[in-house]
Amino acid sequence: MACKEKISMLIDGKKELYERASDSIWDYAETRFEEYRSAELLCKILREEGFEVTTGLAGMQTAFVGSFGSGEPVIGILGEFDALFDLSQVAGITEKKPLVPGGSGHGCGHNALGVGALAAAVAVKDYRKEHQLSGTVRYYGCPAEEVGSGKAFMAREGVFDDLDAALSWHPGDMNEVWGCSSLAVTQAYFKFSGISSHAAAAPQLGRSALDAVELMNVGANYLREHVIPEARIHYAITNAGGLSPNVVQANAEVLYVVRAPKFRQAKEIFDRVVKIANGAALMTGTAFETVIDSGYTDYIPNDTLSRLMSEKMKELGPWQADGEEIGFAKEIGETLTATQKATANARVRDREELGVIRETGIAGFVSPYQKSDTPMPGSTDVGDVSWIVPTAQCSAVTQAFGTPGHSWQVVSQGKSGICHKGMLLAAKTIALTAAELFEHPEIVSRAREEWKETLHGESYLCPIPPEVKPAALR
């Protein structure tokens, strides 16, 4: 039996198990560094499949690795399983409706990501065994991808150091392999402290930390024009100082996320943001402390591995939607604004492909691999792994075309046939790519050569300082 048929059979044979696991993780909807039940479920499946599982990696209770086999090559498959805050949503409906008011939800599809990657690891383990191929397959359970950068903490502790290649995927609205980098990030809390006072009787005695936060944000908004256009600066006020306007707020806190194509650039902009915080503190007579929270490194695409992965995805072809899935996708498409639709359509150049989308609401094709020097405007901690080992990742269609990222629409589709089928396609793509690497280790050597050339002698520098420990969002 050809590799494609064998891998497909191995994955389809356990598809109920994988679909159930993805749905359970969707139900748990656990956020950064608190993904206890999700991690436990994935570890349970790994153990049942004969993997040797080690938990508590790099000081994180929900980081783990499952290993099978021995010797080289060592192929790592990366899985994520954390949810997003405030994105609770009823599944399978086409209107915004929280399942648990104020609760979390899988707005990035990591429920499917973790399980799809695991399905690939299990299939390639069985394929390797049957074909008596040497080498090691590892599944990495990576917590807190969302604003936590779990993989950077793992990378800092060296857990990826002996890998020969790393593979992963991300849920999305297109079947394609990534040919571009992503933005590096530095992320920190600014904690201002002032003096509390009666806001009417003695305002002159007060020093407002909330004023400092607001002035800092004004300053940062003026900074925007004077940074490189690819940079992004975001903030969230994580403590506004309380609910009483008649009290001068003595404590306030804002969380900043600064992104740029290279970590060095993000750091330079971040240092200017720190100066702005300093200015805000001087203006208001308050003091502040900067607390680095996490950081992400830019993604280094590996052409050798990416091309191979793209060939494998093409060989498998897109998954086929049934009437119910097409109906649901079209209804989800109707919830998008005209601008959202136009922005999504602009990503597709081929007229035939646009026709498929118009007809079904789903990008039911595999897009050609495209190498690009322009980074995608998002960030991922897979970037940190890609600096340590040649890495490739694909997206698979788990959502109606045009579904915005981190939205209620993603959560709503997270238990659908669309999501399940996309997850299985991603699993097969990764497993086929890994199987090829086990059969032809010379590709691994080629990928490493290319990786070395791309890095020009630079090596990984973890964006998170050594003293910063992983923590749940406060």
Ligand SMILES: [Zn+2]
């Ligand atoms: Zn994600």
